[in-house]
Amino acid sequence: MPSVLAYHRPTNLDEAAEHLSNAHHWALAGGTAVVPHARKQRSMDVEMVDLQALGLGTLEIDGDQLTLGAMVRLGDLEGDDRIPHLVKKAARRELPSALRNQATIGGTVAQADPESLLLAALLVHEARVQIHSQPETTLGEYLSGDRRGLVVGIVIDTSGRGSMASTGRTPADTPIVAALARSTNDGPRLALTGVAATPIEANPTAPTNDLDPPGDFRGSPAYRTHLAAVLSARALTEMD
Numbered sequence: 001m002p003s004v005l006a007y008h009r010p011t012n013l014d015e016a017a018e019h020l021s022n023a024h025h026w027a028l029a030g031g032t033a034v035v036p037h038a039r040k041q042r043s044m045d046v047e048m049v050d051l052q053a054l055g056l057g058t059l060e061i062d063g064d065q066l067t068l069g070a071m072v073r074l075g076d077l078e079g080d081d082r083i084p085h086l087v088k089k090a091a092r093r094e095l096p097s098a099l100r101n102q103a104t105i106g107g108t109v110a111q112a113d114p115e116s117l118l119l120a121a122l123l124v125h126e127a128r129v130q131i132h133s134q135p136e137t138t139l140g141e142y143l144s145g146d147r148r149g150l151v152v153g154i155v156i157d158t159s160g161r162g163s164m165a166s167t168g169r170t171p172a173d174t175p176i177v178a179a180l181a182r183s184t185n186d187g188p189r190l191a192l193t194g195v196a197a198t199p200i201e202a203n204p205t206a207p208t209n210d211l212d213p214p215g216d217f218r219g220s221p222a223y224r225t226h227l228a229a230v231l232s233a234r235a236l237t238e239m240d
């Protein structure tokens, strides 16, 4: 028996949020993560709430502030001149190209993959998350919290220069650890992937302080800590 019992396509945010207040109703954005998950899910009956009719696919620029609607596709970021270079570069490294045309920025943020380069790029660009009927929050707070609510947009600061340094099993593999840096008027910002349950911001002057990375067959906690130190130094140097 299929576990997905119904499909909803709300046309306004209140209706969508009302659906999503029910734990059995799951947001469907690009579907690259949630559809395979629902197909494997046999112990819980779920209903899909498709977000595509909510008008969340726009980009708005106001000075250095760029607001990305939650339904903007990763593929759309790559060719847009308004997107900072580091964000474009990170988006290009996520997922196979066919799936990037489906996957959305809101889905990526809500999914909170620990190895997401795009999330690390958004962190160094001081991303804030707009959630329907809730106060705006920083991406760092959102990732470390319970990630409830309907994400409607992500606001980033487009200024500054960015750089990325990473180590993977091959250049095409998702990096085991990556360091992304960006220069700002208040000094450098740094974010790391592969060292915690989600991408995190790190102190540029002491990147490995308080790190407690997980270990797996690709790298022990000690190896990941070592990579974090080396790659942070490289990213911070290349940014200048």
Ligand SMILES: Cc1cc2nc3c(=O)[nH]c(=O)nc-3n(C[C@H](O)[C@H](O)[C@H](O)COP(=O)(O)OP(=O)(O)OC[C@H]3O[C@@H](n4cnc5c(N)ncnc54)[C@H](O)[C@@H]3O)c2cc1C
Residues within 6 Å of the ligand: 026, 027, 028, 029, 030, 031, 032, 033, 034, 035, 036, 051, 070, 093, 094, 095, 096, 102, 103, 104, 105, 106, 107, 108, 110, 111, 112, 113, 115, 116, 117, 149, 150, 151, 152, 174
């Ligand atoms: C082959 C493959 C490779 C992958 N590689 C990567 C990778 O390199 N990096 C990476 O980060 N991820 C990866 N993923 C995981 C996932 O595909 C991505 O995180 C993707 O960007 C999710 O976006 P989506 O729009 O498809 O989200 P969906 O699959 O539609 O949703 C993902 C989750 O977010 C929730 N959600 C979606 N939109 C919203 C919203 N606006 N508000 C609140 N909740 C919402 C959904 O309910 C679901 O829980 C991979 C998946 C596959 C199948």
